[in-house]
Amino acid sequence: MNANDFKSDLKPVWCPGCGDFAVLNSVYRALAAAGCAPHETVLVSGIGCSSRLPGYVETYGFNSLHGRALPIAIGAKVASPRMTVVAVGGDGDGLAIGGNHFMHAARRNVDIAYIMMDNEIYGLTKGQAGPTTPTGDKTKSTTYGNPDPAIDPCALAISLGASWVARGFSGDVKGTTELMTRAIRHHGFAFLNILSPCVTWRGEEQHKELRAKTRAIPADHDVTSREAALRFTGEHDVLTTGVLYEVARPTLLDELAQIERRARGSAPPPTRDQILQLFQMR
Amino acid sequence: MRDIAHMENAITFSIVGSGGDGAVVAGDLIAMACAARGLHVMKTEAYGPQIRGGESSSTVRISSAPLVAPAESNDALVVFRFADFARFRSEMALSPDCVVFHEPNDPPPAELAALRCIAVPFGELAREKNMVAIGILGAMFDIPGDEIRAAIKKRFRKKGETVIEANLKAFGVGQAFQPASLGRRLESLRYTGTPHLLMSGNEAAAFGALHAGCTFFAGYPITPSSEILHFLSDWLPRIGGACVQTEDELAAIGAVVGASFAGAKAMTATSGPGLSLMAEMLGLSSIAEIPSVIVDVQRGGPSTGIPTKSEQSDLFHALYASHGDTPRVVLACCDVEDAFHTTVDAFNIAEEYQLPVIVLSDQLIGQRRETVDAASLVHDVVQRRIALPVDEYKRYAYTEDGVSPMTIPGIEHGMYQTNGLEHDELGRPSSMYVVHEQMNDKRHRKLDAIADRYRLFRRFGAEHPELGILCWGSSAGTVREAVERMNGMGASVAAFVPRILAPLPASELQAFVDQCERILVVELSHAAQFHRYLRSEIDLPRGRTAVLARSGGKTLTVSEVMAAAVEKVMA
Numbered sequence: 001m002n003a004n005d006f007k008s009d010l011k012p013v014w015c016p017g018c019g020d021f022a023v024l025n026s027v028y029r030a031l032a033a034a035g036c037a038p039h040e041t042v043l044v045s046g047i048g049c050s051s052r053l054p055g056y057v058e059t060y061g062f063n064s065l066h067g068r069a070l071p072i073a074i075g076a077k078v079a080s081p082r083m084t085v086v087a088v089g090g091d092g093d094g095l096a097i098g099g100n101h102f103m104h105a106a107r108r109n110v111d112i113a114y115i116m117m118d119n120e121i122y123g124l125t126k127g128q129a130g131p132t133t134p135t136g137d138k139t140k141s142t143t144y145g146n147p148d149p150a151i152d153p154c155a156l157a158i159s160l161g162a163s164w165v166a167r168g169f170s171g172d173v174k175g176t177t178e179l180m181t182r183a184i185r186h187h188g189f190a191f192l193n194i195l196s197p198c199v200t201w202r203g204e205e206q207h208k209e210l211r212a213k214t215r216a217i218p219a220d221h222d223v224t225s226r227e228a229a230l231r232f233t234g235e236h237d238v239l240t241t242g243v244l245y246e247v248a249r250p251t252l253l254d255e256l257a258q259i260e261r262r263a264r265g266s267a268p269p270p271t272r273d274q275i276l277q278l279f280q281m282r
Numbered sequence: 283m284r285d286i287a288h289m290e291n292a293i294t295f296s297i298v299g300s301g302g303d304g305a306v307v308a309g310d311l312i313a314m315a316c317a318a319r320g321l322h323v324m325k326t327e328a329y330g331p332q333i334r335g336g337e338s339s340s341t342v343r344i345s346s347a348p349l350v351a352p353a354e355s356n357d358a359l360v361v362f363r364f365a366d367f368a369r370f371r372s373e374m375a376l377s378p379d380c381v382v383f384h385e386p387n388d389p390p391p392a393e394l395a396a397l398r399c400i401a402v403p404f405g406e407l408a409r410e411k412n413m414v415a416i417g418i419l420g421a422m423f424d425i426p427g428d429e430i431r432a433a434i435k436k437r438f439r440k441k442g443e444t445v446i447e448a449n450l451k452a453f454g455v456g457q458a459f460q461p462a463s464l465g466r467r468l469e470s471l472r473y474t475g476t477p478h479l480l481m482s483g484n485e486a487a488a489f490g491a492l493h494a495g496c497t498f499f500a501g502y503p504i505t506p507s508s509e510i511l512h513f514l515s516d517w518l519p520r521i522g523g524a525c526v527q528t529e530d531e532l533a534a535i536g537a538v539v540g541a542s543f544a545g546a547k548a549m550t551a552t553s554g555p556g557l558s559l560m561a562e563m564l565g566l567s568s569i570a571e572i573p574s575v576i577v578d579v580q581r582g583g584p585s586t587g588i589p590t591k592s593e594q595s596d597l598f599h600a601l602y603a604s605h606g607d608t609p610r611v612v613l614a615c616c617d618v619e620d621a622f623h624t625t626v627d628a629f630n631i632a633e634e635y636q637l638p639v640i641v642l643s644d645q646l647i648g649q650r651r652e653t654v655d656a657a658s659l660v661h662d663v664v665q666r667r668i669a670l671p672v673d674e675y676k677r678y679a680y681t682e683d684g685v686s687p688m689t690i691p692g693i694e695h696g697m698y699q700t701n702g703l704e705h706d707e708l709g710r711p712s713s714m715y716v717v718h719e720q721m722n723d724k725r726h727r728k729l730d731a732i733a734d735r736y737r738l739f740r741r742f743g744a745e746h747p748e749l750g751i752l753c754w755g756s757s758a759g760t761v762r763e764a765v766e767r768m769n770g771m772g773a774s775v776a777a778f779v780p781r782i783l784a785p786l787p788a789s790e791l792q793a794f795v796d797q798c799e800r801i802l803v804v805e806l807s808h809a810a811q812f813h814r815y816l817r818s819e820i821d822l823p824r825g826r827t828a829v830l831a832r833s834g835g836k837t838l839t840v841s842e843v844m845a846a847a848v849e850k851v852m853a
Contacts, residue, residue: 038697040691054699055699055701060691061698061699064539071537072539074540075500075539076543078537078541079524080545080546100530101529101532104528264519270520275492275517281479282477
């Protein structure tokens with residue numbers, strides 16, 4: 001498989017210059033690089049500009065409800081563990097309306113990759129402040145400035161117990177592709193936050209600013225240290241890209257397999273009569 | 283029609299106490315003993331709002347004939363504390379010859395003075411005062427002592443010999459205490475010796491899910507449905523399935539939709555508040571045409587309402603929840619055994635027609651335990667038809683019955699995009715009117731096909747009735763007993779109980795209504811949701827239709843139905 005095999009014939013609805021085009025490009029390349037078969041890959045998204053992405057990829061795709069990509073992805077992965085399941089969406093989708101699911105997907109260490117395209121704004125609804133919009137920013141819904149502090153999605157993911165956390169910038173297709181490939185291959189919940197500028201509602205400036213702030217994570221960073229990883233979150237003047245945190249721990253599927261062994265041992269599945277014995281009073 | 287139990291050939295007693303008194307365990311043990319001997323039993327419980335230590339009551343109804351309805355009034359009552367009894371008084375009827383057993387230092391209130399009240403020093407006789415109580419009740423009603431002893435051993439098996447011995451001893455003390463010739467002994471109790479199963483409606487629904495081939499369950503704990511989660515948490519891993527307790531009901535139904543998309547037969551169970559949270563995902567399951575099964579074990583509403591008591595007020599929500607034109611199927615079970623069949627039907631319909639199916643149960647069915655014949659727990663199972671496309675694949679192809687070929691991830695030429703957005707035959711988003719109209723039409727055609735295939739209803743009573751009663755769900759049993767009693771008294775009454783509420787078996791229902799001189803609608807919804815729904819779907823005769831609609835929180839009784847028939851209809 002090469003990247004082109006993952007391209008669908010549907011034309012993206014995104015604005016010219018949107019960072020998500022570059023992310024989409026990385027998705028094609030990363031799926032190919034990770035050795036995924038299109039028919040054994042499931043892309044699940046919520047609602048928002050970036051959540052349109054599954055439609056542009058030739059795999060099984062599910063463009064679902066605002067904030068609900070993760071529960072659907074978890075159900076699909078548990079029901080069909082052979083599939084590569086990738087959830088995608090925006091910062092509002094994943095951190096505001098879907099925030100609760102983010103917490104639990106991370107702690108359960110579900111074996112999926114979650115790619116968040118973070119543009120610091122609500123784009124599809126035309127320019128309201130989102131959970132990653134900086135404090136003070138004037139948007140359509142924050143006329144006199146945003147009163148709320150921004151969430152750092154990577155800090156959140158690390159503290160919630162995600163076993164793989166990275167940050168990328170859509171302007172760096174090569175770097176993002178590498179991160180995405182690793183996210184897909186990671187055994188467990190892999191969270192990749194990609195800064196993906198919104199030219200329409202954040203202007204050209206956002207793109208330039210992000211590019212200027214971006215720097216690669218130091219080569220000697222200890223990815224297994226939570227403390228070290230958290231030093232690269234909540235930064236203001238720089239934006240460190242790369243793998244911030246990576247540890248190995250059992251996934252939800254590992255745990256469910258354990259439960260199956262505990263429940264049944266080596267016995268064959270119970271028959272109907274064996275189950276009904278529970279209700280026999282003699 | 284086989285004989286059913288009624289007031290004259292059934293006995294009922296209640297045990298009321300505080301937490302720790304063991305009122306519920308006592309009821310369980312007698313129910314177990316009766317089921318083992320082939321008697322029919324129905325056991326209900328009621329609780330105060332406390333998590334531990336509050337008032338609780340257990341009511342057991344026993345007969346040699348099949349029981350279709352919960353108890354009408356008590357023949358015996360054990361009260362460990364009248365302060366607890368007061369909390370249940372408005373929900374508990376006592377027959378005129380009811381015998382009341384109570385502690386000597388806790389005299390009965392004046393209103394019970396007319397009854398035969400017997401002081402028993404339960405607490406003095408044994409620490410296990412509930413065992414003393416069943417010793418007395420067992421002897422009073424001729425329930426075989428060896429069977430109760432066997433039930434005690436079974437129930438306390440895990441607690442060890444010492445506990446079993448202490449309980450058996452207390453039971454013996456109760457048997458010995460028995461005053462001679464007490465109350466009415468039931469000459470008609472016939473022990474067939476063929477043991478019945480004893481199960482709850484929630485257990486029956488969960489077993490139905492396993493029978494139907496469910497391999498994925500996701501749920502969030504909520505009273506009174508949690509036993510379904512408990513049962514499947516125990517059994518699904520043993521059959522190679524998975525049970526996931528999610529962070530909320532939004533995630534529960536989301537995971538079900540995801541698992542079903544990936545090919546699993548999947549279900550969630552909840553109560554009203556959870557169904558409210560699931561409304562949006564119901565629409566997704568409908569427009570994306572992904573099978574899903576949702577069991578709603580109703581409780582008192584709205585909002586948090588009365589979590590521990592039954593009501594039939596989620597009907598509108600089940601029928602209409604979710605914005606937009608959202609085809610779904612709503613089934614309603616009538617009793618414990620029916621919870622099994624209805625759940626299997628729900629899977630069969632969801633899998634074949636690719637839409638959400640809601641099963642409406644309620645606390646009265648879900649949490650009561652009743653005897654069920656193992657041989658009746660069989661039901662044909664429909665498997666999902668999985669498409670294996672070779673060339674261009676249209677997931678949402680327009681078809682005659684509205685059902686389009688469905689693939690699942692892993693099938694090589696079956697890739698498609700699914701969508702909560704309106705979409706074309708390929709699943710690509712579309713905001714064009716013509717696509718929307720055609721797709722709405724396609725999705726709704728499935729309901730016509732289902733209405734044609736699944737004419738699920740019960741009809742009982744007179745062949746040419748003067749009075750026709752319309753009801754649904756857990757009211758059906760009580761209405762059936764009332765119908766039989768009224769017909770036994772020379773009246774001409776019949777009842778029609780749809781087991782599929784959407785799409786309604788409208789032609790059969792209309793034919794029944796047209797056959798009757800007068801109509802009585804019976805339901806436990808203060809706002810008369812069922813009556814309003816019927817009015818929107820069929821023609822009810824003007825001026826000849828009466829409604830018995832009241833809040834839940836108290837079980838519907840036979841005499842209540844009969845009184846409504848006389849006062850509101852015959853008058």
